[in-house]
Amino acid sequence: MDTLADTLQRLREAFGSGRTRPAEFRASQLKGLSRFLKDNKQLLQEALAQDLHKPSFEAEVSELSIAQSEIDLALRSLRAWMKDQPVSRNLATQLDSAFIRKEPYGMVLVISPWNYPLNLTLVPLVGALAAGNCVVLKPSEFSRSTEKVLAEVLPRYLDQDCFAVVRGGPEETGQLLERKFDYIFFTGSPRVGRLVMMAAAKHLTPVTLELGGKNPCYVDEDCDPQTVANRVAFFRFFNAGQTCVAPDYVLCSPATQERLLPALQSAISRFYGEDPRGSASLGRICSLKHFQRLQGLLGCGRVAIGGQSDERDLYIAPTVLVDVRETEPVMQEEIFGPILPIVTVGSLEEALAFIRRREKPLALYAFSNRSQVVRQVLAQTSSGGFCGNDGFMHLTLASLPFGGVGASGMGRYHGRFSFDTFSHHRACLLRRPGLEKVYSLRYPPYSPRNLQLLLLATQDRGCCTLL
Numbered sequence: 001m002d003t004l005a006d007t008l009q010r011l012r013e014a015f016g017s018g019r020t021r022p023a024e025f026r027a028s029q030l031k032g033l034s035r036f037l038k039d040n041k042q043l044l045q046e047a048l049a050q051d052l053h054k055p056s057f058e059a060e061v062s063e064l065s066i067a068q069s070e071i072d073l074a075l076r077s078l079r080a081w082m083k084d085q086p087v088s089r090n091l092a093t094q095l096d097s098a099f100i101r102k103e104p105y106g107m108v109l110v111i112s113p114w115n116y117p118l119n120l121t122l123v124p125l126v127g128a129l130a131a132g133n134c135v136v137l138k139p140s141e142f143s144r145s146t147e148k149v150l151a152e153v154l155p156r157y158l159d160q161d162c163f164a165v166v167r168g169g170p171e172e173t174g175q176l177l178e179r180k181f182d183y184i185f186f187t188g189s190p191r192v193g194r195l196v197m198m199a200a201a202k203h204l205t206p207v208t209l210e211l212g213g214k215n216p217c218y219v220d221e222d223c224d225p226q227t228v229a230n231r232v233a234f235f236r237f238f239n240a241g242q243t244c245v246a247p248d249y250v251l252c253s254p255a256t257q258e259r260l261l262p263a264l265q266s267a268i269s270r271f272y273g274e275d276p277r278g279s280a281s282l283g284r285i286c287s288l289k290h291f292q293r294l295q296g297l298l299g300c301g302r303v304a305i306g307g308q309s310d311e312r313d314l315y316i317a318p319t320v321l322v323d324v325r326e327t328e329p330v331m332q333e334e335i336f337g338p339i340l341p342i343v344t345v346g347s348l349e350e351a352l353a354f355i356r357r358r359e360k361p362l363a364l365y366a367f368s369n370r371s372q373v374v375r376q377v378l379a380q381t382s383s384g385g386f387c388g389n390d391g392f393m394h395l396t397l398a399s400l401p402f403g404g405v406g407a408s409g410m411g412r413y414h415g416r417f418s419f420d421t422f423s424h425h426r427a428c429l430l431r432r433p434g435l436e437k438v439y440s441l442r443y444p445p446y447s448p449r450n451l452q453l454l455l456l457a458t459q460d461r462g463c464c465t466l467l
Contacts, residue, residue: 004166004175004176004179007136007164007166008107008136008179010161010164011107011134011135011136011161011162011163011164012106012107012134013161014134014159014161014162015104015106015107015133015134015162019159019161019162020104020132020133020134020162021104021132023078023079023082025132025159026078026129026130026131026132027075027078028159029129029158029159029162029163030071030074030075030078030126030129030130031075032157032158033071033122033125033126033129033154033157033158034068034071034072034075035157036153036154036156036157037064037067037068037071037122038068039157040149040153041064043149043153044059044063044064044118044146044149045059045060045064046145047143047145047146047148047149048063048117048118048143048145048146050144050145051114051117051142051143051144051145051146051286052115052143052239052240052242052283052284052286053240053282053283053284053314054239054283055280055281055282055283057281058238058239058283059118062116062119062238062239063116063117063118063119064118066119066123066396067118067119067122067123067126069398070122070123070126070127070398070414070415070418071122071126073398073415074126074127074129074130074418074419077416078130081102081130081416081419082102084099084100084101084428085099085100085101085102086098086099087099087100088460089460090457090458090459090460091456091457091458091459092454092457092458093429093431095431095432095435096429096430096431096432097428097429097430098428098429098430099428100425100426100427100428101425101426101428102131102419102420102423102424102425102426103132103423103424103426104131104132104133104422104423104424105131105133105182105183105206105422105423105424106133106134106181106182106183107133107134107135107136107181107182108128108133108134108135108136108181108182108183108184108185108422109135109136109138109176109177109181109183109184109185110124110125110128110135110136110137110138110185111138111173111176111184111185111186111187111188111196112124112137112138112139112140112187113140113187113188114140114141114142114143114286114287115239115242115243115244115286115336116239116243117139117140117143117146117147117150118146118150120187120210121137121139121150123413123414123418124185124187124208124413124418124422125137126418127413127417127418127419127421127422128185128418128422129158129163130418130419130422131419131421131422131423132423133182133183133422134162134163135162135163135164136164136165136166136176136181137150137154137163137164137165137166138165138166138168138172138173138176139151139165139167141167141168141169142286142287143286147167150165151165151167174199177195177196177199177200178199180203180205181200181203181205182205183205183206183207183208183422184196184200184205184206184207184208185207185208185210185411185413185421185422186207186208186209186210187210187211187244188210188211189211189212189334190211190212190213190407190408193209193211193409196209197209207410207411208403208409208410208411208412208413208421209404209409209410209411210244210402210403210404210409210411210413211244211362211404211407211408211409212244212334212336212362212404212408212409213248213334213359213360213361213362213404213407213408214248214249214331214333214334214335214358214359214361215245215246215247215248215249215361215362215363215364215365215383216247216248216249216251216351216354216355216358216361216364216365217232217247217248217249217250217251217364217365217366217367218250218251218252218348218351218355218365218366218367218377219232219250219251219252219256219260219367219368220252220256220348220366220367220368220369220370220373221252221253221255221256222368222369222370222373223256223367223368223369224369225256225259225260225263226263226266226267228260228263228367229260229263229264229266229267230263230267231367231389231390231391232247232250232264232340232365232367232391233264233267233268233271233318233340234267234271234391235247235390235391235392236318236338236340236391237268237271237272237282237318237338238391239283240282240283240284240285240316240337240338241335241336241337241338241339242283242285242286242290242336242337243336243392244334244336244362245362245363245385245392245395246391246392247340247363247365247391248334248335248361249324249331249335249340249341249342249343250340250341250342250343251343251344251345251351251354251355252342252344252345252351253344253345253346253347254344257322257342257344260342261304261305261320261322261342264305264320264340265305265320268305268306268318271318272318276306276317276318277308277310277313277315277317282318282338284313284314284315285314285315285316285337286314287314288311288314290336290337291309291311291314291316292311294309294316294335294336294337294339295309295311295316296329297329297330297335297337297339298316298319298321298339300321300324300325300328300329300330300331300341301321301322301323301324301325301328301330301341302321302322302323303319303320303321304320304321304322304342305318305319305320306318306319306320306338307319316337316338316339317338318338318340319338319339319340320340320341320342321339321340321341321342322341322342324341324342324343326343326354331343348373348376348377351377352376352377352380352381355381356380356381359406359407359408360382360383360384360404360405360406360407360408361383361384361408362383362384362385362404362408362409363383363384363385363386363387363392363394364377364381364383364385364386364387365386365387365388365390365391366378366386366388366389367388367389368388368389371388374388374389375388382405382406383405383408384402384403384404384405384408384409385400385402395414397414398414398415398416399415400414401413401414401417402414402417403417441453441454442454
C-alpha cells in the first residue's frame with residue numbers, strides 16, 4: 001500500500017507531466033465521475049440511508065441530482081471556461097495581446113463533511129477536475145458508509161495517478177494538513193476551519209472555507225402564517241436539520257409567534273405524521289456525539305412543539321422552542337439539528353439590529369407579503385446568501401455563487417464559480433519585439449514631455465499600469 005508521501009509524490013509527478021491540462025483529459029475525468037454516479041446510484045442511496053437515515057427523495061434532490069447537474073454543466077461549458085479571457089487595453093498596449101489565462105493550481109486538497117457527504121464532496125471535486133488539478137479527497141469519517149464507497153469505488157472511475165482518497169479522522173486530516181498543497185477547499189465547522197487556515201498559512205496555501213453559522217429567518221406580521229410555516233418547517237427539518245444553510249432561528253413579533261406556532265404544528269403533522277419517529281421522510285442524527293449535544297439544547301427556553309428524543313435510534317423530534325434568551329446555548333452555536341428557536345422582537349428595526357450585532361451568517365431569510373420589507377432586510381444586512389419568502393432554494397441555481405462571508409466562510413463555488421475557484425487567473429501580456437523607438441520614451445533620462453506622453457498612453461478608465 002502506498003504511504004501518504006508516495007501518494008502525494010505520485011500526484012505531483014502526474015501534474016508536473018502536464019497530463020491534467022488538456023480539455024480532453026479533464027472531460028474524461030468528468031465523464032468517469034458521471035459514470036460513477038449512474039453505476040452506483042443504489043449503492044450510494046443505501047450508504048446515505050445507513051449514515052443519516054436519509055430518505056431516497058432527499059438523497060436524490062440534495063445529493064445525486066445536484067452532483068450530476070454540476071458534472072453536466074461542466075462538460076457542456078468546459079472549453080468555454082478554459083478559453084483565454086481578453087481584457088481591455090490602453091493606448092500603450094493597443095498592438096499587444098492582453099488576456100487572463102485560467103491555469104490549474106496543481107495538487108489540491110478537498111476536505112468534506114458528513115451532513116451531505118456526496119454533494120459536498122463531489123461538487124467541489126467537479127470544479128477541481130474541470131480546472132485541471134490533481135485531487136486528494138478527504139471525506140468525513142462520520143459518514144462511514146458513504147466514505148467507504150468514495151474510497152473504494154470512486155477511484156476505479158478516475159485516473160489514480162491524478163486522484164486519491166485518504167480515509168481517517170482528525171489524526172489523518174492533521175497529517176494531510178502538514179503537507180504542502182497548492183489549494184485547500186474545506187467544508188465544515190468554523191472551529192476546524194480556523195485550524196485549516198492556520199495550517200495553510202505555514203505554506204502560504206490559498207483556501208476556500210465553507211463554514212456555517214446561525215442563519216436568521218425574519219417573519220413579518222404581514223404574511224400568511226401557514227405558507228411561512230410550511231416553508232420554514234420543510235427547510236429546517238430537511239435532513240433532520242443537519243444543513244449549514246437551514247433557517248437556524250426565527251425572529252418575529254409576539255403576535256406573529258402566536259399565529260405561527262399552530263401553523264408550524266400543522267405543517268409538522270402533515271409532513272411527518274402524528275408520531276414523526278415512524279415517518280420515512282425524517283432523517284436521524286449522524287452520531288451519538290452530535291445527538292447528545294442536541295439533547296442538551298432541548299433544555300433551552302420552553303418546548304412548544306416536539307421535544308421527544310431516543311438515543312438508541314439517534315432520533316430527535318422536529319422541535320420548536322419559545323421563550324428563548326439570546327444568551328442561552330441554543331442561540332450561541334449553530335444548532336445543526338431539528339430544533340427551531342423562536343425569538344420575539346418588537347419591530348423590524350429591532351430584528352435587523354439583532355442580526356447585525358451577530359456574526360455574518362451563511363444564509364439569511366425574510367418572509368413578508370410586502371416586498372419592501374424583504375428588500376429592507378436584504379439592504380441592511382450581510383450574509384453569504386439571501387432568499388426572500390422561501391428557504392435555501394438559491395442553492396439550486398448554479399448561476400449563483402455559494403459561499404460565506406466573515407465567520408461563515410470565504411470563497412465561493414457552484415457552476416463556473418467552482419472552476420474559477422480551482423483556477424489561478426494568470427495576467428498575460430504578449431508584446432511584439434519591435435517598435436523600440438516608440439517605447440523608448442519611458443527610459444531615462446526622464447523629461448516632463450515624456451512623462452505626459454507616458455501618462456496619456458497608460459490611462460485606462462482611470463487605472464495606470466507600469467510598462
